[in-house]
Amino acid sequence: MSNPESFRELCRKEIHTGPTSGVLPGYIQANLLILPKCVAESFEDLCTRNPVACPILSKTEGGPQFLRNHASLIKQGTFDIRTDFPRYNVYSRGKLVQQKNNCVNEWSSDHVGFLIGCSFTFEHALEKAGLVPKNVLYNKNVSMFRTTKFLDSAGIFHQCPYVVSMRPYKLTEVEIVREITRKFKKTHGEPLDWGYDGAKRLGIEDLQKPDYGDPIDIGEQEIPMFWACGVTPQLAVTTVGDRIEGSVIGHTPGHMLILDATDVDWC
Amino acid sequence: MSNPESFRELCRKEIHTGPTSGVLPGYIQANLLILPKCVAESFEDLCTRNPVACPILSKTEGGPQFLRNHASLIKQGTFDIRTDFPRYNVYSRGKLVQQKNNCVNEWSSDHVGFLIGCSFTFEHALEKAGLVPKNVLYNKNVSMFRTTKFLDSAGIFHQCPYVVSMRPYKLTEVEIVREITRKFKKTHGEPLDWGYDGAKRLGIEDLQKPDYGDPIDIGEQEIPMFWACGVTPQLAVTTVGDRIEGSVIGHTPGHMLILDATDVDWC
Structure with a gap:
């Protein structure tokens, strides 16, 4: 756990599956929401209109291992949104149906993942x-x-x-x-x-x-x-979930992604 | 009134002092708020946090005739925030104290003006x-x-x-x-x-x-x-006005600034 890259590797190998409170202080931690593309635009609009409650840090572009503005957040080649959170919540039609250590089977090329700021x-x-x-x-x-x-x-x-x-x-x-x-x-x-x-x-x-x-x-x-x-954002998904076809995936609350960027970079 | 530039000139000369509803359809109209610099940062934060209610189009930079991103909004040399709205509301300590056709006497080098989107x-x-x-x-x-x-x-x-x-x-x-x-x-x-x-x-x-x-x-x-x-934004100023020292100036509701940018440019 000496740095974010090795911590993400522990999560990827499912060695660390617990909460991240107190892990690597000073590095930014991110909330997750993965949605089908057909509702991703609505979700991004929701975030843009409500930046205090739903501050987007980044989103996937071109696959689960790539982020918009990747370099400023995470070292290239050391990230996979499907495995690097310690634990995931899987939703269907707005209901929580499963908690898992990765979402490799749930992710499809039809999904977009959003990283959301965390307090x-x-x-x-x-x-x-x-x-x-x-x-x-x-x-x-x-x-x-x-x-x-x-x-x-x-x-x-x-x-x-x-x-x-x-x-x-x-x-x-x-x-x-x-x-x-x-x-x-x-x-x-x-x-x-x-x-x-x-x-x-x-x-x-x-x-x-x-x-x-x-x-x-x-x-x-x-x-x-x-x-x-x-x-x-996760409550928003459960509120309107019956209108979303396909899997929605969030992090399990408290089980965050650790980025390479620090609070000093992003202040 | 054939184009925004000549309309702004009519306002500057105090020939047009009425509402702008129906004036030059398709050109963007802007709301106004001019504040002392000491509270301008708070106001800009308020707008950034609440972009749906308080969408900033631009703000003055380097004087009353210059805007951030000037060129995309208004032709250079054809704008003065103190005179180009048809009518102004002047506030003191959150109370409306005067309505005027310009705010040349109220503006000081200690003021910042914000243009806010209009429906x-x-x-x-x-x-x-x-x-x-x-x-x-x-x-x-x-x-x-x-x-x-x-x-x-x-x-x-x-x-x-x-x-x-x-x-x-x-x-x-x-x-x-x-x-x-x-x-x-x-x-x-x-x-x-x-x-x-x-x-x-x-x-x-x-x-x-x-x-x-x-x-x-x-x-x-x-x-x-x-x-x-x-x-x-004007209601916000009247809500907390007793905490603002110095003049605050808004447009008189319905009496907007007409920009050279069109809805097509900004959609």
Whole structure:
């Protein structure tokens, strides 16, 4: 695990099949969505219209081993989108049907894969500033909530809700936390909203009952802060899945691709 | 009024000071926002994070007569952002304080001007397809509504609501109307939502009481369709205006800048 290239090889050989939280800090981690070509344009439109929730880092061009702007993200010849994530979710008609260590059999020449930004990178920056997120401090998964805020519709993607991640901070820390995360423009950037009023605006009813991840205590001196979350695209697929013919593949949440690019390259 | 250059000259000479609806169809019209430099970065972040509601076409660089990507939008030497809109709204601390035919006295070297996409362009395309918007058909202003959907926050811009424009269409026309407007990626693109359920999701209570523009009848066979609207940035300025020191200048709604670029160039 000394560098991203060798870590991807461990995944390809199915030696590493677990989560990537804490793996190779400072390197960008990416969410995945692989779709049939016939809906890929709709999905790309959805991402372009909603760049905060669905920030595209790259997409496959000319096969599963090639990315648009490949060289700036991953060393040539050291990447295969079908094998280099530790674990994959396979969807059919919007339903999760299988979890696997590779998607070689599901991938076809009719598929396009998208790499989507992940908030891991700004967690590392918060840590460096002494503002360690509580989920990191207590070694838990971040709390994630489905909201009542909808993405701006695109093609087949209509009525798709934002998913947000939540990290508690003191009121006096809000502006510096916003400032630090603002720089990560390709990995969700600054928070969408914050405070108990912000939770109401997002339609979140119970902060101790996340829809994904672990519950995180919010102290008396703290308020919740909400960032757009890379689970949003997978929820979009399950929302309109009955309109998609053919396999859709995502990463298993928490099981990310590690790129050769660092947060410094992409800030 | 034979071409955009001579029309801009009429505005500069304060001969044309009225609305631009129906002026030189096919040429792109632009909304305006001029801000002090100290908040321009926040505003540009807001636009980048919310490209559907706040699509930046260009911004001034090096003075009021120069734009980023100038040549693709306006012929060199035929433009001045302070005089070439027919009419201007001047804001102080978020309050509208004056309407004027130019903003020469308000502009300073400390200002940056942004041109924002306007939905006029797709109205022309809808007309060409025989789907004349009712506001055009009856020569009324489009209905615009303040919604309960918030922009993704950026810098000083927090809790700023989307404004949407509404055009009624038959249920059988919805998909073709979506398809035609989808192409106009820099001028709001396809609708955010539609139907009476869509009105509820956007928090619109009474479709006959628009917050801006004229009421438009919705026939029994029709449903409302909602597009993001270029009034959104001006509402953002009035929402957080008490945090902005110095003059802010917008166009008077309906009184747009006519560019030399056409919808064909920018589709």
